[in-house]
Amino acid sequence: MDDNNSKFIKKAGRYASLSGSATSLAMKLAGEKFLGLKIDRDMHSSDLKKILGNLKGPIMKVGQILATIPDALPPEYAKAFQDLQSHAPAMGWPFVRRRMKAELGADWQSQFTDFPREATAAASLGQVHKATTLGGKIVACKLQYPDMASAIDADLNQLKLLFKIYKQYDSSIITDDIHAELGERLREELDYKREANVQKLFAHLLKDEPHVHVPNVINDLSTDRLLTTEWVDGQHIKNYIDAPLDQRNAIALNLFKAWYIPLYKTGIIHGDPHPGNYTVRDNLDINLLDFGCVRVFRPEFVGAVIDLYNSLKNSDEELAISAYKTWGFGNLSKDMIEVLNIWASFLYGPILDNKVRVIGETNNGVYGREKAREVHAKLRKLRQGVPVPREFVFMDRAALGIGSVCIRLQSQLNWYELFNDLIEGFDVKKLHQAQETILPKYGLNQ
Numbered sequence: 256m257d258d259n260n261s262k263f264i265k266k267a268g269r270y271a272s273l274s275g276s277a278t279s280l281a282m283k284l285a286g287e288k289f290l291g292l293k294i295d296r297d298m299h300s301s302d303l304k305k306i307l308g309n310l311k312g313p314i315m316k317v318g319q320i321l322a323t324i325p326d327a328l329p330p331e332y333a334k335a336f337q338d339l340q341s342h343a344p345a346m347g348w349p350f351v352r353r354r355m356k357a358e359l360g361a362d363w364q365s366q367f368t369d370f371p372r373e374a375t376a377a378a379s380l381g382q383v384h385k386a387t388t389l390g391g392k393i394v395a396c397k398l399q400y401p402d403m404a405s406a407i408d409a410d411l412n413q414l415k416l417l418f419k420i421y422k423q424y425d426s427s428i429i430t431d432d433i434h435a436e437l438g439e440r441l442r443e444e445l446d447y448k449r450e451a452n453v454q455k456l457f458a459h460l461l462k463d464e465p466h467v468h469v470p471n472v473i474n475d476l477s478t479d480r481l482l483t484t485e486w487v488d489g490q491h492i493k494n495y496i497d498a499p500l501d502q503r504n505a506i507a508l509n510l511f512k513a514w515y516i517p518l519y520k521t522g523i524i525h526g527d528p529h530p531g532n533y534t535v536r537d538n539l540d541i542n543l544l545d546f547g548c549v550r551v552f553r554p555e556f557v558g559a560v561i562d563l564y565n566s567l568k569n570s571d572e573e574l575a576i577s578a579y580k581t582w583g584f585g586n587l588s589k590d591m592i593e594v595l596n597i598w599a600s601f602l603y604g605p606i607l608d609n610k611v612r613v614i615g616e617t618n619n620g621v622y623g624r625e626k627a628r629e630v631h632a633k634l635r636k637l638r639q640g641v642p643v644p645r646e647f648v649f650m651d652r653a654a655l656g657i658g659s660v661c662i663r664l665q666s667q668l669n670w671y672e673l674f675n676d677l678i679e680g681f682d683v684k685k686l687h688q689a690q691e692t693i694l695p696k697y698g699l700n701q
Contacts, residue, residue: 345374345382346400354398358481365389366476370396378531380444380547385486392485394473399480403445411438432583436645440526444547447482449698453546454484456697457525460517466505466540467513487542489534496663505539507614507666511673513543514657519677521689522552523699526649528656550649551699554686555581560650561678567596567603575599583644591641594633601626602654606674614661614670 351372355363364370367386374382381399388394400406415434443449451472458469468487476483495506510533518524525532527548534542559581566575572592579587579595587595600607605614634641694700 345377346398348372350401351384351398354401354480355396358398358478359476376531378545388473388476392473394476394483395470395486396476397447397482397484399445399447404442407438407441407445411441431642432645433643433648436648440548440550440649443549446479447477447547448479450547451477451482452697452699453523453549456521456523456693456699457517457543457546459693459697460520460523461513461543464509464512464516466509468536468540468542470542470544487534487536487544489536489542492530492533492535492660492664495535500665500667502539503664503666504668506535506541507661507664507668508673509539509541510657510660511668511670513541514653515674515677518552518557519681519686521693522554522557522686523694524550524552524649524653526550526652528653528660530660548649550646551690551694552646552650554683554690556646556650557686558681558683561681563599564603564606564674567600568607582647583642585642594630595641597633598626598630602651605658605670607671609669609671611667611669613665613667614658616662 351374355370359366367388368391369387371384371386373384375385375395376383378397380403381397384396384398386394386396411434414437451474454469454472458471461467461469470484470487473483473485492506495503510528513533514525514528525543525546525548527545532543532545534544536542559578562574562581563578565571566573566578575596576587576592579592584595605612
């Protein structure tokens, strides 16, 4: 069988699995809406999760992202997507051998003293092998799975169908820009050379933070589909859930700095605060990992983040309107602004409260879900769909993701002081200058 036929069969099989899931969801939602049939959404979403969980590739990452966007999908399905993890087995040795040969040449094994056949970890787009170079350096080799570009096309087409189906059921959230944003970010993740450059940029931006570590990239062992970095030891954050408060506070502080210093220094943010993308060292420092999903924001967008904060703090409606417009929200009626402010007040709540406190509360481990439902209900009453701006997707995701982690840790910090120290002296013009100076050095654009 030739490669083209093999790729066609794989792609067809993927479409079949995804289309079956989407069609099933469509039929059940339509029956619920138009025929009054009651469905067990929890059971159906669980079945959906099982089907999608067996597929490697972008659909898992898409699901996790969608789970943090308020009511882009029905809450039961969003929760199922949020729980989606890469539990599918890693690719076997024949794949590893082919990939390494294609990237480093036929004698690739001569560059390592040890390269285990079994993967250390399997992610959504690739798997990691812990190896040892000739120089004795322990490294992490991330190998991209085959045919990921085709998988992204297939998954995005089915996601568009899923959005279209849900729009017929509920048009409160307009998802066109969400789909476009996810597509662009996912395609970027396939370029490991870009990811290597981004990782170097983050190392530069966080070089003065002694408690945040970004692994060095090994250039000679990295290509478009192979990314090799130094290996860094650390534990999963769940191991610290019951640690003393001072330890949990230290971890939360380090995470806060890791995510938000790059944003206000250069307008760039790590768009995937999944617990698998950082580890905790024995001294409570954190290792920041996996830089495929990164978003560069316009300086004006970052400035509007601060403007909206000040508008809420000072009850300045005109400044809030200006911030929303800068972000890309349109059709801003008075009622719509009131609804948007409900969500904004929720997100900004911890940094508006000048005291030591937990960052928030959650039920069933879904930070923001209850508040999202309240906002969604009000949008339905307004009968006015809200287009979610592209840049907003990953900013919102980062805030909810880090908030969820801090809630699990039950860390208690003065978030107001942390935020205000971070934005002190911020100026949109200075951010423009920083981007013009720094980003081109790492092959990135504004």
